Amino acid sequence: MKSSWVVVAVAGLLSLAACERRDAATPTSTPEPTFQHRLSGDISGDYRPTGEGAIQAVASLxxxxxxxxxxxxxxxxxSPPVILSLTEPQGEARVLPDAYVVTDDRMQMRGSAxxxxxxxxxxxxxxxxLxxxxxxxxxxxxxxxxxxxxNGRRTPFTLSWWGGD
Structure with a gap:
């Protein structure tokens, strides 16, 4: 009798622990957007697709x-510090940042248009x-x-620094 009570108690604790793990994995709110840059040099400029007649999803950055x-x-x-222009059948769409992390050699951006x-x-x-x-x-x-x-569809791109006309 005592051993069956111990089994029930252990099963109850394991069940409670599983619920706590599930709750911890479920976000309670949407995280705040992250806007962060760490630059030691100047990477500013307009970047455009490389090569003559290059057809890419990215029109410019x-x-x-x-x-x-x-x-x-x-x-x-x-004035947003990062603007991504995408090629669409109707023309170009400007994507403004909802979040970004930019360093001298890497850039991550999430945005919307x-x-x-x-x-x-x-x-x-x-x-x-550069x-x-x-x-x-x-x-x-x-x-x-x-x-x-x-929308979850990944496309590679390559851009060069554009010096103007």
């Missing part, structure tokens, strides 16, 4: 200067290629490579 990031993170919503689902960008920034492109006033050197995901 604008990265602002350090001051634009600082202002955005302080609450100014005047009217009529689109969630957009996520993950990219690597090649500092050596320096070369700036010295050559915007050649076709690949500087930013990564993937963009729209």
């Amino acid at each position: 604008f990265i602002g200067q350090d001051g634009a990031f600082t202002a955005w993170e302080a609450g100014s919503q005047a 009217p009529g689109m689902g969630p957009v996520e960008l993950s990219a690597r920034i090649d500092q050596g290629a 320096a070369t492109a700036r010295r050559n006033l915007g050649d076709q050197t690949p500087v930013v490579t990564g993937t963009v995901s729209v």
